Amino acid sequence: MPPIIRxxxxxxxxxxxxxxxxxxxxxGGVVEEQVKNAVPAxxxxxxxxxxxxxSRDSEVNRLELEIDEACTKILxxxxxxxxxxxxxxxxxxxxxxxxxxxxxxxxxxxxAANLVMAERNKGIFKSLKYMSEHVISLLRQALDAFxxxxxxxxxxxxxxxxxxxxxxxxxxxxxxxxxxxxxRSIKASMDVIWTARSxxxxxxHxxxxxxxxxxxxxxxxxxxxxxxxxxxxxx
Amino acid sequence: MPPIIRxxxxxxxxxxxxxxxxxxxxxGGVVEEQVKNAVPAxxxxxxxxxxxxxSRDSEVNRLELEIDEACTKILxxxxxxxxxxxxxxxxxxxxxxxxxxxxxxxxxxxxAANLVMAERNKGIFKSLKYMSEHVISLLRQALDAFxxxxxxxxxxxxxxxxxxxxxxxxxxxxxxxxxxxxxRSIKASMDVIWTARSxxxxxxHxxxxxxxxxxxxxxxxxxxxxxxxxxxxxx
Numbered sequence: 413m414p415p416i417i418r419x420x421x422x423x424x425x426x427x428x429x430x431x432x433x434x435x436x437x438x439x440g441g442v443v444e445e446q447v448k449n450a451v452p453a454x455x456x457x458x459x460x461x462x463x464x465x466x467s468r469d470s471e472v473n474r475l476e477l478e479i480d481e482a483c484t485k486i487l488x489x490x491x492x493x494x495x496x497x498x499x500x501x502x503x504x505x506x507x508x509x510x511x512x513x514x515x516x517x518x519x520x521x522x523x524a525a526n527l528v529m530a531e532r533n534k535g536i537f538k539s540l541k542y543m544s545e546h547v548i549s550l551l552r553q554a555l556d557a558f559x560x561x562x563x564x565x566x567x568x569x570x571x572x573x574x575x576x577x578x579x580x581x582x583x584x585x586x587x588x589x590x591x592x593x594x595x596r597s598i599k600a601s602m603d604v605i606w607t608a609r610s611x612x613x614x615x616x617h618x619x620x621x622x623x624x625x626x627x628x629x630x631x632x633x634x635x636x637x638x639x640x641x642x643x644x645x646x647x
Numbered sequence: 648m649p650p651i652i653r654x655x656x657x658x659x660x661x662x663x664x665x666x667x668x669x670x671x672x673x674x675g676g677v678v679e680e681q682v683k684n685a686v687p688a689x690x691x692x693x694x695x696x697x698x699x700x701x702s703r704d705s706e707v708n709r710l711e712l713e714i715d716e717a718c719t720k721i722l723x724x725x726x727x728x729x730x731x732x733x734x735x736x737x738x739x740x741x742x743x744x745x746x747x748x749x750x751x752x753x754x755x756x757x758x759a760a761n762l763v764m765a766e767r768n769k770g771i772f773k774s775l776k777y778m779s780e781h782v783i784s785l786l787r788q789a790l791d792a793f794x795x796x797x798x799x800x801x802x803x804x805x806x807x808x809x810x811x812x813x814x815x816x817x818x819x820x821x822x823x824x825x826x827x828x829x830x831r832s833i834k835a836s837m838d839v840i841w842t843a844r845s846x847x848x849x850x851x852h853x854x855x856x857x858x859x860x861x862x863x864x865x866x867x868x869x870x871x872x873x874x875x876x877x878x879x880x881x882x
Binding site: 592 | 743
Protein backbone atom coordinates (compact mmCIF):
# COMPACT_ATOMS: atom_id res chain seq x y z
CA MET A 413 0.00 0.00 0.00
CA PRO A 414 1.50 3.41 -0.89
CA PRO A 415 2.21 5.49 2.24
CA ILE A 416 -0.32 8.16 1.39
CA ILE A 417 -3.22 5.68 1.37
CA ARG A 418 -1.96 3.94 4.47
CA UNK A 419 -1.92 7.29 6.24
CA UNK A 420 -5.40 8.05 5.07
CA UNK A 421 -6.65 4.66 6.27
CA UNK A 422 -4.92 5.01 9.61
CA UNK A 423 -6.39 8.47 10.08
CA UNK A 424 -9.83 7.15 9.18
CA UNK A 425 -9.38 4.27 11.58
CA UNK A 426 -8.41 6.54 14.45
CA UNK A 427 -11.45 8.62 13.75
CA UNK A 428 -13.70 5.55 13.85
CA UNK A 429 -12.14 4.34 17.07
CA UNK A 430 -12.56 7.76 18.68
CA UNK A 431 -16.18 7.78 17.60
CA UNK A 432 -16.84 4.41 19.22
CA UNK A 433 -15.12 5.56 22.41
CA UNK A 434 -17.35 8.64 22.45
CA UNK A 435 -20.41 6.43 22.06
CA UNK A 436 -19.23 4.36 25.04
CA UNK A 437 -18.79 7.51 27.12
CA UNK A 438 -22.22 8.69 26.04
CA UNK A 439 -23.69 5.33 27.06
CA GLY A 440 -21.82 5.64 30.36
CA GLY A 441 -23.39 9.07 30.88
CA VAL A 442 -26.88 7.72 30.26
CA VAL A 443 -26.60 4.84 32.73
CA GLU A 444 -24.94 7.13 35.27
CA GLU A 445 -27.97 9.41 35.02
CA GLN A 446 -30.24 6.38 35.39
CA VAL A 447 -28.50 5.42 38.63
CA LYS A 448 -28.57 9.03 39.84
CA ASN A 449 -32.32 9.24 39.24
CA ALA A 450 -33.09 5.77 40.56
CA VAL A 451 -32.03 6.26 44.14
CA PRO A 452 -33.76 9.60 44.87
CA ALA A 453 -36.80 8.05 43.20
CA UNK A 454 -36.64 5.45 45.93
CA UNK A 455 -35.67 7.64 48.86
CA UNK A 456 -38.13 10.39 48.07
CA UNK A 457 -40.60 7.93 46.57
CA UNK A 458 -40.87 10.02 43.45
CA UNK A 459 -42.82 8.29 40.69
CA UNK A 460 -41.78 10.80 38.02
CA UNK A 461 -38.08 10.18 38.60
CA UNK A 462 -38.67 6.42 38.59
CA UNK A 463 -40.43 6.82 35.26
CA UNK A 464 -37.40 8.71 33.93
CA UNK A 465 -35.11 5.77 34.78
CA UNK A 466 -37.32 3.31 32.96
CA SER A 467 -37.65 5.49 29.86
CA ARG A 468 -33.87 5.49 29.22
CA ASP A 469 -33.70 1.71 29.09
CA SER A 470 -34.40 1.39 25.38
CA GLU A 471 -31.75 4.03 24.60
CA VAL A 472 -29.17 2.04 26.57
CA ASN A 473 -30.10 -1.16 24.76
CA ARG A 474 -29.92 0.57 21.38
CA LEU A 475 -26.48 2.00 22.21
CA GLU A 476 -25.22 -1.44 23.25
CA LEU A 477 -26.22 -2.95 19.91
CA GLU A 478 -24.92 0.03 17.92
CA ILE A 479 -21.52 0.04 19.62
CA ASP A 480 -21.15 -3.72 19.32
CA GLU A 481 -21.90 -3.51 15.62
CA ALA A 482 -19.37 -0.69 15.18
CA CYS A 483 -16.73 -2.79 16.96
CA THR A 484 -17.38 -5.81 14.75
CA LYS A 485 -17.14 -3.58 11.68
CA ILE A 486 -13.82 -2.15 12.82
CA LEU A 487 -12.48 -5.64 13.47
CA UNK A 488 -13.55 -6.81 10.00
CA UNK A 489 -12.42 -3.78 8.00
CA UNK A 490 -9.48 -2.33 9.95
CA UNK A 491 -7.97 -5.44 11.50
CA UNK A 492 -6.47 -3.53 14.42
CA UNK A 493 -3.55 -4.95 16.41
CA UNK A 494 -1.92 -4.47 19.82
CA UNK A 495 -3.54 -1.82 22.02
CA UNK A 496 -6.10 -0.84 19.36
CA UNK A 497 -7.27 -4.44 19.22
CA UNK A 498 -7.46 -4.60 23.01
CA UNK A 499 -9.46 -1.37 22.94
CA UNK A 500 -12.03 -2.75 20.49
CA UNK A 501 -12.49 -6.15 22.14
CA UNK A 502 -12.68 -4.57 25.60
CA UNK A 503 -15.23 -1.96 24.57
CA UNK A 504 -17.56 -4.84 23.83
CA UNK A 505 -17.14 -6.05 27.43
CA UNK A 506 -17.45 -2.53 28.84
CA UNK A 507 -20.82 -1.90 27.25
CA UNK A 508 -22.12 -5.24 28.56
CA UNK A 509 -21.30 -3.99 32.07
CA UNK A 510 -22.86 -0.61 31.34
CA UNK A 511 -26.00 -2.28 30.08
CA UNK A 512 -26.21 -4.30 33.30
CA UNK A 513 -25.76 -1.15 35.38
CA UNK A 514 -28.73 0.29 33.49
CA UNK A 515 -30.70 -2.89 34.25
CA UNK A 516 -29.95 -2.59 37.96
CA UNK A 517 -30.98 1.08 37.92
CA UNK A 518 -34.21 0.00 36.28
CA UNK A 519 -34.81 -2.56 39.03
CA UNK A 520 -34.26 0.15 41.65
CA UNK A 521 -36.72 2.41 39.81
CA UNK A 522 -39.32 -0.36 39.73
CA UNK A 523 -38.89 -0.95 43.47
CA ALA A 524 -39.50 2.76 44.03
CA ALA A 525 -42.97 2.30 42.60
CA ASN A 526 -43.59 -0.60 45.00
CA LEU A 527 -42.39 1.41 47.97
CA VAL A 528 -44.82 4.28 47.53
CA MET A 529 -47.14 2.71 50.10
CA ALA A 530 -44.46 1.25 52.34
CA GLU A 531 -43.69 2.23 55.88
CA ARG A 532 -40.22 3.64 56.17
CA ASN A 533 -37.38 3.04 58.58
CA LYS A 534 -35.31 6.22 58.79
CA GLY A 535 -32.06 4.52 59.83
CA ILE A 536 -32.12 2.07 56.95
CA PHE A 537 -33.06 4.73 54.43
CA LYS A 538 -30.13 6.84 55.60
CA SER A 539 -27.72 3.91 55.18
CA LEU A 540 -29.15 3.24 51.74
CA LYS A 541 -28.71 6.88 50.80
CA TYR A 542 -25.05 6.86 51.89
CA MET A 543 -24.40 3.62 50.03
CA SER A 544 -26.02 5.01 46.90
CA GLU A 545 -23.90 8.17 47.06
CA HIS A 546 -20.76 6.05 47.28
CA VAL A 547 -21.85 3.83 44.40
CA ILE A 548 -22.63 6.84 42.21
CA SER A 549 -19.22 8.32 43.02
CA LEU A 550 -17.51 5.00 42.26
CA LEU A 551 -19.28 4.76 38.91
CA ARG A 552 -18.43 8.39 38.07
CA GLN A 553 -14.74 7.79 38.87
CA ALA A 554 -14.67 4.52 36.92
CA LEU A 555 -16.10 6.24 33.83
CA ASP A 556 -13.58 9.07 34.27
CA ALA A 557 -10.70 6.60 34.46
CA PHE A 558 -12.05 4.95 31.31
CA UNK A 559 -12.40 8.29 29.49
CA UNK A 560 -8.80 9.23 30.31
CA UNK A 561 -7.45 5.64 30.12
CA UNK A 562 -5.87 6.38 33.49
CA UNK A 563 -4.50 3.15 35.00
CA UNK A 564 -3.57 4.60 38.37
CA UNK A 565 -7.03 6.11 38.87
CA UNK A 566 -8.66 2.86 37.72
CA UNK A 567 -6.72 0.78 40.25
CA UNK A 568 -7.50 3.24 43.06
CA UNK A 569 -11.22 3.34 42.20
CA UNK A 570 -11.53 -0.45 42.01
CA UNK A 571 -10.06 -0.63 45.52
CA UNK A 572 -13.03 1.38 46.85
CA UNK A 573 -15.48 -1.42 46.05
CA UNK A 574 -14.62 -3.19 49.33
CA UNK A 575 -16.12 -0.31 51.28
CA UNK A 576 -19.33 -0.61 49.31
CA UNK A 577 -19.46 -4.34 50.04
CA UNK A 578 -19.10 -3.54 53.76
CA UNK A 579 -21.93 -1.01 53.57
CA UNK A 580 -24.07 -3.62 51.84
CA UNK A 581 -23.37 -6.17 54.59
CA UNK A 582 -24.29 -3.56 57.19
CA UNK A 583 -27.61 -2.77 55.53
CA UNK A 584 -28.44 -6.48 55.29
CA UNK A 585 -27.81 -6.92 59.01
CA UNK A 586 -29.95 -3.87 59.81
CA UNK A 587 -32.77 -5.17 57.63
CA UNK A 588 -32.80 -8.67 59.08
CA UNK A 589 -33.03 -7.23 62.60
CA UNK A 590 -35.79 -4.87 61.48
CA UNK A 591 -37.80 -7.65 59.85
CA UNK A 592 -37.48 -9.87 62.92
CA UNK A 593 -38.68 -7.04 65.16
CA UNK A 594 -41.58 -6.13 62.90
CA UNK A 595 -42.65 -8.96 60.60
CA ARG A 596 -45.29 -6.73 58.98
CA SER A 597 -42.37 -4.84 57.44
CA ILE A 598 -41.05 -7.91 55.61
CA LYS A 599 -42.61 -7.22 52.23
CA ALA A 600 -41.45 -3.60 52.14
CA SER A 601 -38.05 -4.60 53.49
CA MET A 602 -37.56 -7.02 50.63
CA ASP A 603 -37.72 -4.09 48.20
CA VAL A 604 -35.00 -2.36 50.18
CA ILE A 605 -32.97 -5.57 50.07
CA TRP A 606 -33.23 -5.77 46.28
CA THR A 607 -32.23 -2.12 46.03
CA ALA A 608 -29.14 -2.59 48.19
CA ARG A 609 -28.29 -5.67 46.15
CA SER A 610 -28.63 -3.71 42.89
CA UNK A 611 -26.37 -0.97 44.25
CA UNK A 612 -23.80 -3.58 45.24
CA UNK A 613 -23.93 -5.07 41.73
CA UNK A 614 -23.48 -1.62 40.17
CA UNK A 615 -20.31 -1.29 42.26
CA UNK A 616 -19.10 -4.63 40.88
CA HIS A 617 -19.74 -3.62 37.27
CA UNK A 618 -17.96 -0.28 37.80
CA UNK A 619 -15.01 -2.25 39.17
CA UNK A 620 -14.99 -4.42 36.05
CA UNK A 621 -14.69 -1.27 33.94
CA UNK A 622 -11.62 -0.28 35.99
CA UNK A 623 -10.06 -3.66 35.29
CA UNK A 624 -10.64 -3.19 31.57
CA UNK A 625 -8.75 0.12 31.66
CA UNK A 626 -5.69 -1.69 33.06
CA UNK A 627 -6.00 -4.33 30.33
CA UNK A 628 -6.35 -1.85 27.48
CA UNK A 629 -3.41 0.29 28.54
CA UNK A 630 -1.06 -2.32 30.02
CA UNK A 631 -2.11 -5.41 28.06
CA UNK A 632 -2.37 -7.30 31.34
CA UNK A 633 -5.60 -9.02 32.27
CA UNK A 634 -6.07 -8.35 36.00
CA UNK A 635 -9.45 -10.04 36.37
CA UNK A 636 -9.43 -12.69 39.10
CA UNK A 637 -6.09 -11.36 40.36
CA UNK A 638 -5.36 -10.47 43.99
CA UNK A 639 -6.13 -6.76 44.15
CA UNK A 640 -3.35 -6.19 46.67
CA UNK A 641 -0.87 -7.41 44.05
CA UNK A 642 -2.45 -5.26 41.33
CA UNK A 643 -2.21 -2.20 43.58
CA UNK A 644 1.43 -3.02 44.25
CA UNK A 645 2.12 -3.30 40.52
CA UNK A 646 0.34 -0.16 39.35
CA UNK A 647 0.14 2.35 42.20
CA MET B 648 -0.23 -15.54 -1.33
CA PRO B 649 0.15 -18.81 -3.32
CA PRO B 650 -2.91 -21.05 -2.99
CA ILE B 651 -1.05 -23.79 -1.15
CA ILE B 652 -0.07 -21.46 1.70
CA ARG B 653 -3.52 -19.88 1.84
CA UNK B 654 -5.00 -23.34 2.19
CA UNK B 655 -2.54 -24.19 4.91
CA UNK B 656 -3.35 -20.98 6.79
CA UNK B 657 -7.06 -21.51 6.45
CA UNK B 658 -6.73 -25.09 7.68
CA UNK B 659 -4.62 -23.89 10.61
CA UNK B 660 -7.18 -21.20 11.38
CA UNK B 661 -10.06 -23.64 11.40
CA UNK B 662 -8.10 -25.83 13.73
CA UNK B 663 -7.47 -22.92 16.11
CA UNK B 664 -11.11 -21.91 16.04
CA UNK B 665 -12.22 -25.48 16.73
CA UNK B 666 -9.81 -25.62 19.65
CA UNK B 667 -11.24 -22.45 21.17
CA UNK B 668 -14.77 -23.79 20.73
CA UNK B 669 -13.74 -26.97 22.52
CA UNK B 670 -12.31 -24.92 25.37
CA UNK B 671 -15.64 -23.06 25.62
CA UNK B 672 -17.53 -26.35 25.73
CA UNK B 673 -15.12 -27.64 28.36
CA UNK B 674 -15.68 -24.48 30.40
CA GLY B 675 -19.42 -24.96 29.94
CA GLY B 676 -19.08 -28.52 31.27
CA VAL B 677 -17.23 -27.32 34.36
CA VAL B 678 -19.77 -24.66 35.32
CA GLU B 679 -22.62 -27.06 34.57
CA GLU B 680 -21.08 -29.49 37.06
CA GLN B 681 -20.70 -26.65 39.55
CA VAL B 682 -24.41 -25.87 39.29
CA LYS B 683 -25.28 -29.57 39.49
CA ASN B 684 -23.25 -29.94 42.69
CA ALA B 685 -24.35 -26.66 44.21
CA VAL B 686 -28.04 -27.41 44.55
CA PRO B 687 -27.83 -30.89 46.13
CA ALA B 688 -25.21 -29.39 48.42
CA UNK B 689 -27.93 -27.04 49.56
CA UNK B 690 -30.87 -29.44 49.58
CA UNK B 691 -29.03 -32.25 51.31
CA UNK B 692 -26.81 -29.80 53.20
CA UNK B 693 -23.71 -31.64 52.08
CA UNK B 694 -20.52 -29.78 52.95
CA UNK B 695 -18.33 -31.98 50.74
CA UNK B 696 -20.36 -31.17 47.64
CA UNK B 697 -20.33 -27.47 48.52
CA UNK B 698 -16.55 -27.68 48.80
CA UNK B 699 -16.43 -29.26 45.33
CA UNK B 700 -18.29 -26.28 43.83
CA UNK B 701 -15.89 -23.80 45.37
CA SER B 702 -12.79 -25.70 44.28
CA ARG B 703 -13.67 -25.43 40.58
CA ASP B 704 -13.84 -21.64 40.70
CA SER B 705 -10.17 -21.04 39.95
CA GLU B 706 -10.35 -23.44 36.97
CA VAL B 707 -13.29 -21.48 35.54
CA ASN B 708 -11.45 -18.19 35.99
CA ARG B 709 -8.33 -19.61 34.36
CA LEU B 710 -10.35 -20.88 31.39
CA GLU B 711 -11.99 -17.49 30.96
CA LEU B 712 -8.63 -15.75 30.72
CA GLU B 713 -7.14 -18.46 28.48
CA ILE B 714 -10.04 -18.40 26.03
CA ASP B 715 -10.13 -14.62 25.91
CA GLU B 716 -6.41 -14.56 25.14
CA ALA B 717 -6.85 -17.16 22.40
CA CYS B 718 -9.65 -15.08 20.85
CA THR B 719 -7.55 -11.92 20.87
CA LYS B 720 -4.69 -13.85 19.26
CA ILE B 721 -6.96 -15.18 16.52
CA LEU B 722 -8.28 -11.67 15.85
CA UNK B 723 -4.75 -10.28 15.60
CA UNK B 724 -3.17 -13.04 13.52
CA UNK B 725 -6.03 -14.47 11.46
CA UNK B 726 -8.24 -11.43 10.96
CA UNK B 727 -11.37 -13.51 10.50
CA UNK B 728 -14.44 -12.11 8.73
CA UNK B 729 -18.18 -12.80 8.52
CA UNK B 730 -19.40 -15.72 10.60
CA UNK B 731 -15.90 -16.61 11.84
CA UNK B 732 -15.52 -13.09 13.17
CA UNK B 733 -18.93 -13.28 14.83
CA UNK B 734 -17.91 -16.59 16.36
CA UNK B 735 -14.73 -15.17 17.88
CA UNK B 736 -16.27 -11.96 19.26
CA UNK B 737 -19.27 -13.85 20.62
CA UNK B 738 -17.17 -16.51 22.33
CA UNK B 739 -15.75 -13.72 24.44
CA UNK B 740 -19.29 -12.81 25.57
CA UNK B 741 -20.25 -16.43 26.08
CA UNK B 742 -17.43 -17.13 28.49
CA UNK B 743 -18.32 -14.00 30.49
CA UNK B 744 -21.78 -15.51 30.99
CA UNK B 745 -20.30 -18.90 31.83
CA UNK B 746 -18.02 -17.30 34.39
CA UNK B 747 -21.00 -15.59 35.98
CA UNK B 748 -22.90 -18.88 36.10
CA UNK B 749 -19.90 -20.31 37.96
CA UNK B 750 -20.03 -17.35 40.36
CA UNK B 751 -23.71 -17.93 41.07
CA UNK B 752 -23.05 -21.65 41.68
CA UNK B 753 -20.33 -20.62 44.11
CA UNK B 754 -22.76 -18.35 45.95
CA UNK B 755 -25.23 -21.24 46.21
CA UNK B 756 -22.45 -23.47 47.54
CA UNK B 757 -21.53 -20.88 50.16
CA UNK B 758 -25.16 -20.59 51.25
CA ALA B 759 -25.21 -24.36 51.69
CA ALA B 760 -22.56 -23.99 54.37
CA ASN B 761 -24.71 -21.36 56.13
CA LEU B 762 -27.79 -23.54 55.96
CA VAL B 763 -26.27 -26.52 57.77
CA MET B 764 -27.78 -25.31 61.02
CA ALA B 765 -30.97 -23.89 59.57
CA GLU B 766 -34.47 -25.09 60.15
CA ARG B 767 -36.04 -26.33 56.96
CA ASN B 768 -39.38 -25.80 55.35
CA LYS B 769 -40.20 -28.87 53.25
CA GLY B 770 -42.53 -27.07 50.85
CA ILE B 771 -40.01 -24.39 49.98
CA PHE B 772 -37.17 -26.85 49.63
CA LYS B 773 -39.27 -28.88 47.22
CA SER B 774 -40.00 -25.79 45.11
CA LEU B 775 -36.32 -24.91 45.15
CA LYS B 776 -35.41 -28.41 44.04
CA TYR B 777 -37.85 -28.27 41.10
CA MET B 778 -36.60 -24.85 40.10
CA SER B 779 -32.99 -26.05 40.23
CA GLU B 780 -33.79 -29.07 38.06
CA HIS B 781 -35.35 -26.80 35.47
CA VAL B 782 -32.41 -24.40 35.54
CA ILE B 783 -29.92 -27.24 35.14
CA SER B 784 -31.91 -28.59 32.21
CA LEU B 785 -32.09 -25.11 30.63
CA LEU B 786 -28.33 -24.68 30.98
CA ARG B 787 -27.68 -28.15 29.54
CA GLN B 788 -29.89 -27.43 26.54
CA ALA B 789 -28.33 -23.99 26.00
CA LEU B 790 -24.83 -25.51 25.96
CA ASP B 791 -26.06 -28.22 23.57
CA ALA B 792 -27.51 -25.62 21.23
CA PHE B 793 -24.18 -23.77 21.38
CA UNK B 794 -22.18 -26.94 20.71
CA UNK B 795 -24.29 -27.75 17.65
CA UNK B 796 -24.85 -24.08 16.65
CA UNK B 797 -28.53 -25.03 16.43
CA UNK B 798 -30.64 -21.86 16.06
CA UNK B 799 -34.01 -23.58 16.37
CA UNK B 800 -33.02 -25.31 19.60
CA UNK B 801 -31.52 -22.07 20.95
CA UNK B 802 -34.74 -20.12 20.33
CA UNK B 803 -36.85 -22.87 21.91
CA UNK B 804 -34.60 -23.11 24.98
CA UNK B 805 -34.54 -19.35 25.54
CA UNK B 806 -38.34 -19.40 25.57
CA UNK B 807 -38.27 -21.68 28.64
CA UNK B 808 -36.74 -18.97 30.81
CA UNK B 809 -40.19 -17.45 31.45
CA UNK B 810 -41.22 -20.59 33.32
CA UNK B 811 -38.17 -20.29 35.54
CA UNK B 812 -39.01 -16.66 36.27
CA UNK B 813 -42.51 -17.78 37.30
CA UNK B 814 -41.09 -20.43 39.61
CA UNK B 815 -38.81 -17.80 41.13
CA UNK B 816 -41.76 -15.48 41.79
CA UNK B 817 -43.64 -18.36 43.41
CA UNK B 818 -40.76 -19.20 45.75
CA UNK B 819 -40.44 -15.53 46.74
CA UNK B 820 -44.13 -15.40 47.64
CA UNK B 821 -43.84 -18.63 49.65
CA UNK B 822 -40.81 -17.31 51.50
CA UNK B 823 -42.34 -13.97 52.41
CA UNK B 824 -45.40 -15.73 53.86
CA UNK B 825 -43.15 -18.15 55.74
CA UNK B 826 -41.03 -15.35 57.21
CA UNK B 827 -44.10 -13.40 58.31
CA UNK B 828 -45.51 -16.49 60.01
CA UNK B 829 -42.26 -17.37 61.71
CA UNK B 830 -39.88 -14.40 62.07
CA ARG B 831 -37.23 -16.64 63.67
CA SER B 832 -36.83 -18.20 60.21
CA ILE B 833 -35.87 -14.89 58.56
CA LYS B 834 -32.12 -15.36 58.64
CA ALA B 835 -32.26 -18.88 57.19
CA SER B 836 -34.91 -17.80 54.70
CA MET B 837 -32.60 -15.10 53.36
CA ASP B 838 -30.15 -17.82 52.31
CA VAL B 839 -32.94 -19.55 50.41
CA ILE B 840 -33.82 -16.22 48.81
CA TRP B 841 -30.25 -15.71 47.60
CA THR B 842 -30.19 -19.25 46.25
CA ALA B 843 -33.43 -18.78 44.30
CA ARG B 844 -32.07 -15.49 42.99
CA SER B 845 -28.84 -17.17 41.87
CA UNK B 846 -30.80 -19.87 40.08
CA UNK B 847 -32.87 -17.22 38.34
CA UNK B 848 -29.68 -15.43 37.24
CA UNK B 849 -28.23 -18.70 35.90
CA UNK B 850 -31.37 -19.03 33.78
CA UNK B 851 -30.78 -15.51 32.42
CA HIS B 852 -27.15 -16.24 31.53
CA UNK B 853 -28.14 -19.50 29.81
CA UNK B 854 -30.68 -17.50 27.80
CA UNK B 855 -27.95 -15.05 26.78
CA UNK B 856 -25.94 -17.98 25.40
CA UNK B 857 -28.95 -18.98 23.29
CA UNK B 858 -29.14 -15.45 21.89
CA UNK B 859 -25.46 -15.62 20.95
CA UNK B 860 -26.09 -18.81 18.94
CA UNK B 861 -28.68 -16.96 16.83
CA UNK B 862 -26.21 -14.10 16.30
CA UNK B 863 -23.31 -16.34 15.30
CA UNK B 864 -25.31 -18.39 12.82
CA UNK B 865 -27.74 -15.79 11.47
CA UNK B 866 -25.71 -12.61 11.96
CA UNK B 867 -28.74 -11.03 13.62
CA UNK B 868 -28.43 -9.59 17.11
CA UNK B 869 -31.62 -10.61 18.92
CA UNK B 870 -30.74 -9.17 22.32
CA UNK B 871 -33.43 -6.79 23.62
CA UNK B 872 -35.82 -8.01 20.90
CA UNK B 873 -39.36 -9.20 21.56
CA UNK B 874 -38.97 -12.93 21.99
CA UNK B 875 -42.36 -13.58 20.37
CA UNK B 876 -41.02 -11.97 17.19
CA UNK B 877 -37.76 -13.96 17.39
CA UNK B 878 -39.75 -17.18 17.76
CA UNK B 879 -41.85 -16.22 14.77
CA UNK B 880 -38.70 -15.56 12.69
CA UNK B 881 -36.74 -18.68 13.59
CA UNK B 882 -39.14 -21.46 14.66
